Amino acid sequence: MSVEGLPMAVPAPGLPARVRIYEVGARDGLQNEQAAVPTPVKAEFIRRLADSGLTTIEATSFVHPKWVPQLADAEELFPLVSSLPGVALPVLVPNRRGLERALALGAEHVAVFASATESFAKANLNRTVDESLAVFEPVVRHAKDAGVHVRGYVSMCFGDPWEGAVPLHQVARVCTALRDMGCDELSLGDTIGVATPGHVLELLHLLNEVGVPTNVIGVHFHDTYGQALANTLAALQHGVTTVDASAGGLGGCPYAKSATGNLATEDLVWMLHGLGIETGVDLGRLTATSGWMAERLGRPSPSRTVRALSHKEQ
Incomplete structure (x- = not known):
């Protein structure tokens, strides 16, 4: 290991030269907290994430x-961070009303x-799959008409706590439906980490095979069974260049008692830098940011890299 606290870069064949990290900690991570985090703290968290070099931060x-x-506090938070230079700030919109609120800001x-x-x-959206897609279709169309970039998240792509293993064709059907209605990119979610x-x-x-190109696919892995980095590497080998991750490993899965939450951005960056893959992220600044947020949440970060680098500094 180098004196800067980074791994030695040893490139592996067949991997992309650069990966876009789609940071989800401020949204997917903080929404799982028992208590609401104060709006100024959220805004500072996003600013610090941007300062670490992350260019896509779901707000x-x-x-x-x-x-x-x-x-x-979405209406209060978004204007506090919307002017960050060179940073895309995606927001989740569940329906037409949510989209209108987002567009207004x-x-x-x-x-x-x-x-x-x-x-x-049914559990998350209170609708069938087809009913939920029917709700999203005018939302996506209106967003595209407004010149907005649209991502389509697909949860339970690999396993479901009630249904078990999910047939691949079932996932493909939802993905193609989202693409057909106009989504610019898709995020494949391993919601329970299996x-x-x-x-x-x-x-x-x-x-x-069904017409969804690799360059519109992102992956979103949970580390419930310790497979998130291995799954990410497999996706990179296939050509995927967008990976979702959460600073400090914030967030979790409410459906598996042993869930350890989202893939930690620091753990991902450590692996990518070790493979010689560019991310634009300063690992030291990112680690400091996650440590800062962990202090405000009153508990240590679950990220192995955050813990390792923090220990070295002591």
Whole structure:
């Protein structure tokens, strides 16, 4: 290891030269907190993430406060960070009303959240898969008419706590529907963290076969069974260049008691830098930011890299 606290870069063949990290800690991470984080703290968190070199930071969700009270301050938060130079600030929009709220504040990147399984669609969206897609279609169309970039999240791509293993064709159907309605990119979610590398590659191959190109695909892995980095490497080998991650490993899965949450951005950056892949991220600044947020949340960061680098500084 170098004196700067970075791994020695040893490139591996067949991997992309650069990866875009889609940072989800400020939204997906903080929405899982028991108590709402003060708006100024959220804004400072996003600013510090941007200062570390992250250029895509999902800021908040324009969902009804009744459903996600931790993000009830979306209208107050977004203007505090919307002028960050060179940073895309996607926001989640569950319906037409949420989109209108986001557009009114100048949002240029939005995301809709679909499910590959009926059970999760019912539990999370209170609709069937087809009903939820029907709701999203006019939302995506209106967003595209407004010149906004649209991401489509697909949850439960690999396993569902009620239905078990999810058939690949089921995932492909939802992905193609989102693409057909106009989504610019897709994020494949391993919501309960059960995927393994072969499973990841099989799904990616199938998506290519049904007309979804690799360059519009991002991956979103949870580390419930310690597979997130292995699954990410498999996706990189297939050509995926967008990886979702959460600073400090913030966030978790409410459906698996042993869940350890989102892939930590620092752990991802450590691996990518070790492979010689460019990210534009300063690992030291990012680690300091996650340590800062962990102090405000009153608990240590679950990120192994944050813990390792913090220990070395002591």
